[in-house]
Amino acid sequence: MTQETTVGPALEVVDLSWQVGGARIVRDVSLAVAPGEMVGVIGPNGAGKTSLFNLISGINPASSGRVLLLGRDVTHRSVASRARDGLGRTFQTSSLFPRLSVLENVRLAAQQRLGGTLSILQFPRSADDATRLAREMLDVVQLGSRRTAAGDLSHGDKRKLEIAVLLAQDPSVILLDEPMAGVAHADVPGLTEVIRDLNSLGKTVMIVEHHLEVVLGLVSRVAVMHHGELLAFDEPGAIMANPTVQSAYLGDIA
């Protein structure tokens, strides 16, 4: 007789809302993302996608509802606490140190994970654990051979470097906010490949992206937001065929 093991969602939001003044920016959103799943979040400008990420990562406090990370209720936890519990996030704007080298940017994160400080004055001189870990993460994002300052990288390579910085902190759940924004057309396939590889590392990923071909080709399910509400949450084929989604969103951009 086979025994079934039940594995809960890596990330779940339940009736999540965010109100600012009289405006309800995120309205009763509920969805669950399975461990190792990659989910897209799409919707027109101002639909509430980044606001949803801000609630999940703790940047903004939920007005009501809950956020569960790896089965733990983190709704009232700080950003740092959620990060310690396994949540990683990139932003629409770059969070890199532009004058530090590619390696130093990742080594800072690796050093923090390994229990060191964030001081660049305390970098060990020789190849230590943090350096080794940083090099491994740079190989994962295909930047292993780059020796330049982070600020000199192309937009596409900066996004890859931000992912390496995240990976050095070993998050279980990763939120990517518009990774393709500002990335040159020629760099899109390479960055797409790096994001796809996050799955083979066992990461759970939510990705906000306006670049529809990219997101539909990457994810197993798509959440469509509109006026702060979750309009639909389904497989890419079903989303494209959904009449409500078509009239509310896809019709607008076709």
Ligand SMILES: Nc1ncnc2c1ncn2[C@@H]1O[C@H](COP(=O)(O)OP(=O)(O)OP(=O)(O)O)[C@@H](O)[C@H]1O
């Ligand atoms: N701190 C805030 N105070 C008041 N309104 C806000 C705040 N943050 C966001 N908003 C509003 O909430 C709505 C949703 O914004 P949000 O950035 O979440 O949308 P989005 O779907 O990510 O848009 P885009 O695709 O343009 O990034 C917008 O109307 C925005 O102006």
